[in-house]
Amino acid sequence: MDFLERETQRFCKAYISDIPKSYMIDNNVAETFNAYIVKARTKHTIDMLEEIRVSIMEIIHEKHEEIKNMRSRICPRIMQNLELTRYYSRNCICKPVVGGRYQIVTRDDGYVVDLDDKTCTCREWQITGITCIHACTAIHFMHYNPADYVHRYYTVDKHMQAYQHGIQPLNGRRMWPLNDGEPIKPPPYRKMPGRPKKMRKRGLDEDPRRPNKLSKQGIQITCSVCGVVGHNKLGCNKKDDPTFQRPEK
Numbered sequence: 001m002d003f004l005e006r007e008t009q010r011f012c013k014a015y016i017s018d019i020p021k022s023y024m025i026d027n028n029v030a031e032t033f034n035a036y037i038v039k040a041r042t043k044h045t046i047d048m049l050e051e052i053r054v055s056i057m058e059i060i061h062e063k064h065e066e067i068k069n070m071r072s073r074i075c076p077r078i079m080q081n082l083e084l085t086r087y088y089s090r091n092c093i094c095k096p097v098v099g100g101r102y103q104i105v106t107r108d109d110g111y112v113v114d115l116d117d118k119t120c121t122c123r124e125w126q127i128t129g130i131t132c133i134h135a136c137t138a139i140h141f142m143h144y145n146p147a148d149y150v151h152r153y154y155t156v157d158k159h160m161q162a163y164q165h166g167i168q169p170l171n172g173r174r175m176w177p178l179n180d181g182e183p184i185k186p187p188p189y190r191k192m193p194g195r196p197k198k199m200r201k202r203g204l205d206e207d208p209r210r211p212n213k214l215s216k217q218g219i220q221i222t223c224s225v226c227g228v229v230g231h232n233k234l235g236c237n238k239k240d241d242p243t244f245q246r247p248e249k
Helices: 028-036 045-068 076-091 124-128 133-141 156-162
Strands: 093-097 101-106 109-114
Touching: 045 156, 076 133, 093 133, 101 133, 109 133
Parallel strands: none
Antiparallel strands: 093 101, 101 109
């Protein structure tokens, strides 16, 4: 299958849009929400929707109270990622250029950073809105603060705006207004064979015994002992040979 003929902007980071400021290319958010409402899904429609509504109402309130106690300009989790990025940027070397641009050398590769346009040729800064290791290297070279170059989406003010409108409370079912039409009756109950399923349907390439582990289907495995592609060190016949020396790369 030629993946370039498909919608590459949905799964390939080389073509993904830099407008949402997110590099997520999977559906982990939907799977997390499905796991969160797994108990509510076993109930009837009205009870299920009511339990989901109350749960979301409580989550929004918890997030709102958590944000009120924040004192920094950037959200704490983003600051942790930024500190980790700053730590790894120590392995890069900055070469300044006239015009506010910088060439960042890392091992045998190089990238161009523009602090005025907030861009890097690795595209991580544009896609996520958080400075990459190359941008952090240029920012440290100029003795600036990397937090000032984080996108405004990750500020505490924007986070507060996202949770400022909560779900309103409702009265109990006995105080709900009655409908003038015919009462809606549930469909006839028919017991299905087998035990009711609560887990989502697994893909063909997923291992049902280890659902949280990514599949290695299609990935070339390289042996860490002999360096040959096609097997790992557990199946290598050279691992017990004391005279064997792995060839240099």
